[in-house]
Amino acid sequence: MFKPLSWRNIPTARTLSVLIFIAGIGLIISVVALFYLSLHLISTKTNEIDEHRTALSVQGAIQTSVNRVSSLVIDNAVWDDAAREVYRPQLDTRWLDDIWGAAYKSSNLYDGTFVLDEGYRVLWGSFRSQPFDEKSLDFFGEGFKALINTHSAAQTNEQNITAGITRTRHGIAFVAIGLIKPRISPLQVPGNIRRYLVITRHIDTQNLKALGDTFQIENLRFSLNRNNDSSVPLKSSAGDLLGYLSWEPQLPGAKAAQAAVWDIRQIIALITGLILLFIMLSSAGLYKLAKGETLARRTAMTDWLSRLPNRRALLARLETLSLANPNEAISVVFIDLDGFKDVNDIYGHEVGDRLIVELSRTLRDKVPDGGMLARMGGDEFAMTISGDQASEKASRFAEQVLAMLDLPVRLSERTIYIGASIGIASGTLLECTSTELFRRADIAMYHSKMNGKAQVTHYDAELNSVRERKVAIENEIREGLLRDEFDVWYQPIVDARSQMMVGVEALVRWPRRPAGALPPDAFITIVETSGLIHALGQFVLRRACRDLQPLSDLKLSVNISPAQFRDPDFENKVAGILRDSHFPAHRLQLEVTETYVLENPERSLSAIGNLKALGTAIALDDFGTGYSSIGYLRRFNFDTIKIDKSLAGLVDHDEQAAALVGGTIRIASALGMTVIAEGIENEKQMKLLRLAGCDRLQGFFFSAPMPIDALLQHRQRRQG
Numbered sequence: 001m002f003k004p005l006s007w008r009n010i011p012t013a014r015t016l017s018v019l020i021f022i023a024g025i026g027l028i029i030s031v032v033a034l035f036y037l038s039l040h041l042i043s044t045k046t047n048e049i050d051e052h053r054t055a056l057s058v059q060g061a062i063q064t065s066v067n068r069v070s071s072l073v074i075d076n077a078v079w080d081d082a083a084r085e086v087y088r089p090q091l092d093t094r095w096l097d098d099i100w101g102a103a104y105k106s107s108n109l110y111d112g113t114f115v116l117d118e119g120y121r122v123l124w125g126s127f128r129s130q131p132f133d134e135k136s137l138d139f140f141g142e143g144f145k146a147l148i149n150t151h152s153a154a155q156t157n158e159q160n161i162t163a164g165i166t167r168t169r170h171g172i173a174f175v176a177i178g179l180i181k182p183r184i185s186p187l188q189v190p191g192n193i194r195r196y197l198v199i200t201r202h203i204d205t206q207n208l209k210a211l212g213d214t215f216q217i218e219n220l221r222f223s224l225n226r227n228n229d230s231s232v233p234l235k236s237s238a239g240d241l242l243g244y245l246s247w248e249p250q251l252p253g254a255k256a257a258q259a260a261v262w263d264i265r266q267i268i269a270l271i272t273g274l275i276l277l278f279i280m281l282s283s284a285g286l287y288k289l290a291k292g293e294t295l296a297r298r299t300a301m302t303d304w305l306s307r308l309p310n311r312r313a314l315l316a317r318l319e320t321l322s323l324a325n326p327n328e329a330i331s332v333v334f335i336d337l338d339g340f341k342d343v344n345d346i347y348g349h350e351v352g353d354r355l356i357v358e359l360s361r362t363l364r365d366k367v368p369d370g371g372m373l374a375r376m377g378g379d380e381f382a383m384t385i386s387g388d389q390a391s392e393k394a395s396r397f398a399e400q401v402l403a404m405l406d407l408p409v410r411l412s413e414r415t416i417y418i419g420a421s422i423g424i425a426s427g428t429l430l431e432c433t434s435t436e437l438f439r440r441a442d443i444a445m446y447h448s449k450m451n452g453k454a455q456v457t458h459y460d461a462e463l464n465s466v467r468e469r470k471v472a473i474e475n476e477i478r479e480g481l482l483r484d485e486f487d488v489w490y491q492p493i494v495d496a497r498s499q500m501m502v503g504v505e506a507l508v509r510w511p512r513r514p515a516g517a518l519p520p521d522a523f524i525t526i527v528e529t530s531g532l533i534h535a536l537g538q539f540v541l542r543r544a545c546r547d548l549q550p551l552s553d554l555k556l557s558v559n560i561s562p563a564q565f566r567d568p569d570f571e572n573k574v575a576g577i578l579r580d581s582h583f584p585a586h587r588l589q590l591e592v593t594e595t596y597v598l599e600n601p602e603r604s605l606s607a608i609g610n611l612k613a614l615g616t617a618i619a620l621d622d623f624g625t626g627y628s629s630i631g632y633l634r635r636f637n638f639d640t641i642k643i644d645k646s647l648a649g650l651v652d653h654d655e656q657a658a659a660l661v662g663g664t665i666r667i668a669s670a671l672g673m674t675v676i677a678e679g680i681e682n683e684k685q686m687k688l689l690r691l692a693g694c695d696r697l698q699g700f701f702f703s704a705p706m707p708i709d710a711l712l713q714h715r716q717r718r719q720g
Contacts, residue, residue: 046256051230059232069174069176077179078181079182079183082197086197100113104129108207112125112132112199114199116177118192118194120137120148122134140200141236142167142236144166146238147163147175150237161178165242172203172243173201173203174203217247220246221245222243222246231244306356306375308364308374308375310375314376314384315434321429326430328386328387330437331384332383332384332440333424334376334445335422336420337420338454340352355418362404366404368385370385370386371393395424399456419453420453422444422448422456423447423457423459425438473522473526476513477536486510487511488509488543489507489705490507491505491703492702493555494697501554501718502555504555505558505705506557507559508520508536510523533563534567537564538577545581551715555588555589562593571611574611574616578614578616586616589617590611592604593622608637617639618638620633620642622642623664633671638673640673641664648661648677648678651685661689675695676696680699685701
């Protein structure tokens with residue numbers, strides 16, 4: 001039941017009640033003036049809407065023209081015939097003239113076509129059906145150069161068609177560039193040879209009129225200067241102002257106002273009689289509006305899944321603290337769940353959502369008095385607390401969270417193991433902004449994740465330097481992959497009895513880094529966390545298969561990172577590399593770590609089964625450093641286990657390690673698995689491991705990793 005006076009208790013509604021009274025008096029006084037104001041508003045707003053619509057239409061026309069040129073490049077560059085012709089040692093200019101050069105006379109779709117090489121030099125061109133003899137890009141202007149500079153990496157890797165606007169020597173033009181390649185099959189050319197197709201379409205009166213007709217724009221024209229307000233700037237892809245596209249405004253406002261005069265007079269007369277009713281109804285509506293506003297504000301500040309405050313609410317809390325006392329100490333605890341993505345991948349997003357709800361409830365119970373817990377999104381949470389003991393309370397909360405996540409989480413019939421990487425940043429909002437405080441906590445959290453997860457890190461300036469160095473190395477890795485700075489070295493694997501080399505393990509190296517060679521331990525972790533491991537891993541596998549393909553008596557072992565193994569298309573990529581390199585699958589052995597296998601058993605079983613179906617062998621790497629369970633050795637049916645050097649390297653002076661190695665070898669032999677011992681550094685270790693029953697041995701005692709040329713010489717010496 002509606003109580004007219006109860007809404008006075010809502011502050012917003014009280015304010016609005018005064019405004020309604022003033023508005024009612026104002027409405028009575030302004031009934032007559034409303035007529036003239038309405039006419040003016042109708043005219044002005046209609047003109048503004050039309051002007052805005054036309055401006056959007058002009059921008060749409062520009063984008064349509066750019067897209068049209070881009071489509072032309074797709075149609076002509078992604079074409080088997082074109083790929084066959086332009087990658088010949090000698091270009092067939094007659095074919096190019098007939099196919100691309102002569103098209104200008106038969107259509108008005110473009111006026112220039114050009115073929116560029118991998119260094120973006122012009123190999124052939126036709127402009128308005130006339131031969132184009134220039135070799136440099138000066139003709140195409142800065143806009144085109146900016147397109148190349150921005151998208152050269154993507155172009156080289158066959159990823160996209162790039163289009164934009166430029167000022168050529170002949171005027172303003174829409175331009176697009178794309179790699180010429182077959183429609184379906186991969187581009188197969190030696191080295192870094194590339195051919196790019198460039199198409200231009202210059203702006204002229206004819207195509208501007210066609211665009212104007214298509215988009216219903218009156219008298220669309222181009223000018224170097226802005227002649228009136230009805231115009232939009234035209235910028236090149238380099239950001240330079242090229243000029244303006246202008247049009248004649250239709251000013252429909254006056255026409256609409258004239259047509260509505262009689263109806264507006266009737267409306268004004270009716271409004272005059274209904275003002276009092278309007279005030280009453282508005283008062284009732286404002287009551288509901290005030291309640292709805294409170295609910296909407298609460299909803300906007302709440303995470304829909306966990307029912308915790310969201311990021312916006314947490315930032316608002318910090319701003320409130322800053323206004324109240326900017327000198328007060330504040331601590332932010334940033335929590336990122338370890339393994340949450342795997343929960344979603346294995347059990348589905350419904351289970352992931354239930355896990356978030358359960359963890360939110362548990363975390364909320366551990367928040368200290370005065371603290372605020374929020375879900376930042378995905379698998380991230382944050383807690384902020386202020387006061388004299390903020391840092392101590394934040395640390396205690398973080399430790400409680402780690403202790404809680406040491407225990408499995410039970411969801412109905414499932415038991416889920418999950419951890420957390422936590423970062424803490426403390427300070428005042430005089431020293432830094434709330435956003436910077438969150439950034440510091442995030443950096444500290446990232447440091448925890450990079451150093452083994454399941455730990456708490458407090459932010460300091462050194463962490464920022466580490467983060468900056470990591471970003472710098474990550475960028476160097478990207479550039480290094482493009483500039484062929486990486487190499488693959490090989491460490492021999494020998495037969496334990498004959499001492500003959502029977503295989504090699506492929507190991508990535510970075511010898512051609514401009515700032516100096518970097519050891520794998522310094523960049524492999526960065527490669528894995530940045531997502532670049534997919535590109536680097538395929539490079540290693542492809543290069544190793546190519547190098548070892550002629551050496552038919554040697555088997556090849558290649559390490560596979562968890563990120564690669566997690567890729568659902570990984571098996572197909574391996575099959576493709578084997579097919580392209582003509583490397584026999586039975587000579588390839590892929591090494592996986594036991595940690596990922598145990599954490600993702602369903603995906604691991606599927607991937608191992610698919611890879612073994614190809615004919616490849618699967619080895620369990622670093623055995624002896626983790627769970628080392630007989631049960632999962634049987635379940636996953638590995639072909640080989642590699643005893644880690646941290647265990648194999650102790651057999652010459654640690655009786656317990658020797659016993660463990662001996663037991664491992666007997667178990668593996670009983671399961672029909674080959675045993676390789678890593679890290680052999682002296683003759684005594686070699687003899688003990690051979691006597692223990694190891695099948696193969698690997699380590700610096702036999703040879704350090706070496707490039708392929710050195711491997712061939714080493715092999716020849718041993719055979720000779």
